[in-house]
Amino acid sequence: MRIAQIAPLTESVPPRTYGGTERVVSYLTEELVAMGHDVTLFASGDSITDAKLEAIWPQALRFDSTLRDAMAPSMLMLEKIYQHAHEFDILHCHLDYWPFSLLSRQPTPYLTTLHGRLDLPEIAPVFDCFPDAPLVSISDMQRRPLPQGNFVGTVYHGLPPDLLTPQPMQRDYLAFLGRICPEKSPDRAIRIARAAGMKLKIAAKIDRVDKLYFEEVIRPMIDGDQIELIGEIGDAEKPAFLSGAKALLLPIDWPEPFGLVMIEAMACGTPVIAFPAGSVPEVIDHGVTGFIVHDEAEAVTAISRLHETSPTAIRRRFEQRFTARRMAEDYVALYRRLAVKSRPALRLVT
Amino acid sequence: MRIAQIAPLTESVPPRTYGGTERVVSYLTEELVAMGHDVTLFASGDSITDAKLEAIWPQALRFDSTLRDAMAPSMLMLEKIYQHAHEFDILHCHLDYWPFSLLSRQPTPYLTTLHGRLDLPEIAPVFDCFPDAPLVSISDMQRRPLPQGNFVGTVYHGLPPDLLTPQPMQRDYLAFLGRICPEKSPDRAIRIARAAGMKLKIAAKIDRVDKLYFEEVIRPMIDGDQIELIGEIGDAEKPAFLSGAKALLLPIDWPEPFGLVMIEAMACGTPVIAFPAGSVPEVIDHGVTGFIVHDEAEAVTAISRLHETSPTAIRRRFEQRFTARRMAEDYVALYRRLAVKSRPALRLVT
Numbered sequence: 189m190r191i192a193q194i195a196p197l198t199e200s201v202p203p204r205t206y207g208g209t210e211r212v213v214s215y216l217t218e219e220l221v222a223m224g225h226d227v228t229l230f231a232s233g234d235s236i237t238d239a240k241l242e243a244i245w246p247q248a249l250r251f252d253s254t255l256r257d258a259m260a261p262s263m264l265m266l267e268k269i270y271q272h273a274h275e276f277d278i279l280h281c282h283l284d285y286w287p288f289s290l291l292s293r294q295p296t297p298y299l300t301t302l303h304g305r306l307d308l309p310e311i312a313p314v315f316d317c318f319p320d321a322p323l324v325s326i327s328d329m330q331r332r333p334l335p336q337g338n339f340v341g342t343v344y345h346g347l348p349p350d351l352l353t354p355q356p357m358q359r360d361y362l363a364f365l366g367r368i369c370p371e372k373s374p375d376r377a378i379r380i381a382r383a384a385g386m387k388l389k390i391a392a393k394i395d396r397v398d399k400l401y402f403e404e405v406i407r408p409m410i411d412g413d414q415i416e417l418i419g420e421i422g423d424a425e426k427p428a429f430l431s432g433a434k435a436l437l438l439p440i441d442w443p444e445p446f447g448l449v450m451i452e453a454m455a456c457g458t459p460v461i462a463f464p465a466g467s468v469p470e471v472i473d474h475g476v477t478g479f480i481v482h483d484e485a486e487a488v489t490a491i492s493r494l495h496e497t498s499p500t501a502i503r504r505r506f507e508q509r510f511t512a513r514r515m516a517e518d519y520v521a522l523y524r525r526l527a528v529k530s531r532p533a534l535r536l537v538t
Numbered sequence: 539m540r541i542a543q544i545a546p547l548t549e550s551v552p553p554r555t556y557g558g559t560e561r562v563v564s565y566l567t568e569e570l571v572a573m574g575h576d577v578t579l580f581a582s583g584d585s586i587t588d589a590k591l592e593a594i595w596p597q598a599l600r601f602d603s604t605l606r607d608a609m610a611p612s613m614l615m616l617e618k619i620y621q622h623a624h625e626f627d628i629l630h631c632h633l634d635y636w637p638f639s640l641l642s643r644q645p646t647p648y649l650t651t652l653h654g655r656l657d658l659p660e661i662a663p664v665f666d667c668f669p670d671a672p673l674v675s676i677s678d679m680q681r682r683p684l685p686q687g688n689f690v691g692t693v694y695h696g697l698p699p700d701l702l703t704p705q706p707m708q709r710d711y712l713a714f715l716g717r718i719c720p721e722k723s724p725d726r727a728i729r730i731a732r733a734a735g736m737k738l739k740i741a742a743k744i745d746r747v748d749k750l751y752f753e754e755v756i757r758p759m760i761d762g763d764q765i766e767l768i769g770e771i772g773d774a775e776k777p778a779f780l781s782g783a784k785a786l787l788l789p790i791d792w793p794e795p796f797g798l799v800m801i802e803a804m805a806c807g808t809p810v811i812a813f814p815a816g817s818v819p820e821v822i823d824h825g826v827t828g829f830i831v832h833d834e835a836e837a838v839t840a841i842s843r844l845h846e847t848s849p850t851a852i853r854r855r856f857e858q859r860f861t862a863r864r865m866a867e868d869y870v871a872l873y874r875r876l877a878v879k880s881r882p883a884l885r886l887v888t
Binding site: 255256257259260261263264266267270284285286289293308309310311313314317318 | 605609610611613614616618634635636638640643658659660664667
């Protein structure tokens with residue numbers, strides 16, 4: 189199929205550092221190319237891809253320090269998408285509701301993967317306005333606040349299978365991987381590790397907006413011995429970090445729409461001990477790839493049951509459920525469904 | 539005519555405090571209603587108007603503390619404008635280039651007043667994309683960086699004639715009115731007043747982003763006696779503040795597209811001593827409504843020539859050139875021109 193992947197311009201595809209959406213767009217794009225599709229990636233010019241790159245702006249907006257009006261590149265992008273729409277069988281957008289007004293008024297089938305949380309009250313009126321815009325959720329839980337949305341499917345994220353693999357390591361600590369922020373509850377992770385009498389390694393970035401939270405709440409809890417902060421890590425360091433962990437702790441306190449870190453752990457054969465918010469109950473197979481717990485005491489109990497899980501079985505489940513190929517195949521199935529559906533309407537027009 | 543005025547949602551119309559664009563949209567809207575037109579104002583729900591109010595969002599976005607995704611209301615607005623476009627003879631937008639993609643694909647004539655500076659490099663590619671979108675500049679100087687734009691006219695801003703009027707005051711100080719920020723050069727104003735041996739009263743707001751500049755550069759120059767900071771003032775205080783001034787100092791260091799403060803001073807019969815940036819040479823009639831000066835020494839010389847100007851003559855020039863009625867009539871002339879032009883295209887469609 190002739191497929192347009194349309195990414196936000198904030199980060200390159202893949203992102204230079206952090207950027208969940210752009211990472212997933214990259215995995216999907218490269219996998220679709222590998223499957224033989226004719227893929228064009230609309231993204232910032234510093235993106236790296238085997239697809240055709242339609243560079244809307246020379247570099248990722250977040251790193252363009254000369255930029256004062258950040259809306260200009262995005263509005264330009266919407267116009268370019270509209271102008272090129274007829275060259276594709278399907279337009280796959282990752283720009284939230286931004287292109288709905290335009291794309292709902294042209295004949296090429298399109299769909300939008302929603303990457304963010306959907307429970308902000310201000311977005312409901314926008315979706316009320318576009319009851320027909322085809323949407324994809326990244327977990328079933330994510331779409332609950334928008335019953336009026338035309339969700340055509342849930343497609344869980346996936347990773348290239350060779351990106352992160354189990355390493356031959358002694359598993360002797362608990363791991364926390366992500367951002368230091370109240371929603372991710374690193375304080376809970378620290379208390380759980382202490383109660384279990386285990387070492388906790390925290391691999392995390394600290395955004396500017398979370399500096400105060402870190403200084404006031406988290407830093408005093410870090411002793412550098414039992415509780416250790418090792419800073420931000422990239423894909424190169426993740427296999428060793430995750431393969432050395434007995435479990436990943438994910439004691440989140442917000443409806444995380446997906447949570448890539450869970451499948452990163454699984455890819456390394458590492459079980460996840462998670463609180464049941466957002467996508468957690470859909471991603472974790474309780475007792476196989478980890479444990480879903482409801483409070484810190486249950487988390488400590490789960491730690492004592494970690495021997496019931498097996499790195500091999502966890503990795504196998506990852507390969508069954510969360511590879512980029514599975515993700516790409518799910519999307520292609522949706523593309524075909526939408527492309528077929530749109531044919532009668534096209535006939536009416538021509 | 540059936541006219542849609544389409545305002546940004548950031549501030550109400552008129553704005554509660556600061557907000558040049560929304561103030562002008564308010565003056566224009568009310569004047570068009572007074573002239574007998576059928577006007578609909580698309581704006582935030584806390585706007586106050588004699589036109590029909592199409593409330594896109596309950597309150598101005600700047601004061602909606604619950605809002606986390608500020609794009610949602612704006613995207614909703616673009617869609618609503620498109621949906622209602624056919625109800626109007628003309629759509630007058632004040633949303634920069636945001637609606638171009640949509641409005642260029644529907645038959646109702648539209649035009650956009652550009653209220654901001656146009657010399658940011660990132661906006662040129664957007665205007666390249668829309669060579670036919672009808673634009674209005676608020677000064678001839680403003681449009682220079684966009685020679686590719688389809689400018690159908692320049693319309694200077696105007697004020698309701700009774701909003702600010704000359705008050706019977708002793709004129710015994712120099713005035714600075716606006717924001718404290720490097721572009722407006724309050725430091726120059728202070729040095730000019732000192733060199734002229736005159737009192738300077740500064741009526742200004744200080745935005746968060748300019749706090750450091752104020753603390754480091756300006757505050758040390760304020761002695762509270764010769765140089766006095768009186769804080770932010772509203773329309774109620776402006777007539778006395780401006781009528782008590784021998785002149786308004788406008789030693790700007792940026793291409794200000796218009797500069798409402800100049801015509802506010804003129805409305806009070808107060809001459810303006812200004813540096814020739816942006817719209818200044820178009821707005822100030824040198825020797826009549828003020829003096830255009832090129833450095834601080836020339837400004838001091840101009841102060842010694844202020845007796846050559848006359849408050850009555852200045853007020854008269856204001857009434858000739860800068861009332862809301864003159865502004866509204868200019869716009870109606872453009873509306874009619876665009877509406878006539880669009881008729882053949884409309885016939886083809888129907």
